[in-house]
Amino acid sequence: MYIVEIFLPIMSFDWQFSGIISILIACVSFLLAIAAVIQFKQQRTTVNPITPSSASSLVSGGVFRLSRNPMYLAMFGILLAWGIWLENFASLILMFGFIPYMNRFQIYPEETAMRQLFGSNYLDYCQKVKRWL
Template structure:
């Protein structure tokens, strides 16, 4: 709603923009959904306001690409919507979301998870980015195409 309020009415987007923004939204929702499904399979909470209730540290699948794939997915949907609206101004709420989640929610979650899982969580933090970085792309490709890397003899 903030994006629409900032940009007002927009013209109908061109087919290419709709396709790109749709693909980004689908990929983002898939990332968030896959993470939530992993949490449920492991029997741990997806409730963000009670990270102390976590019963398992989920570090595989999309959680090896980012420590916060559900938030990355939410931000990706907002970016897709800004792209679809064809507006740089529509990125302002994305930036606000990322800053708020990063500083308030994720910081609290990391404190709780560090207390709960100790050195295992510290090792996970050292090997997996909070959001996304160059390691994320390589891990995502590894998940999608496991044999893409050339073998060494």
């Protein structure tokens, strides 16, 4: 995003609140990520997204009642904060590629593993809680 901001300065905007808004979004995003990691640790299950099949329990409480993927939502929030901080429309537009990328290459494989591990409990959870928000 920073490189886009350098090469497309014409897409820049000046917003007097960009600093405070980006800091607020980043702080909320970091808190969301920390809360999600704490929940994984409390359930004594893996936080490692590379090996979802090693999950020992289905985490569905706390921040996981708001989103099935609060850590990825936090990452998106950090990207959003950075895009606002850079004050560049191109950076903000490009960051929306994060969602389809994460859906395809990370979340869908994780969901497949969770369905195999937790069956109907996971399907019930999916009916109650959205993938992102």
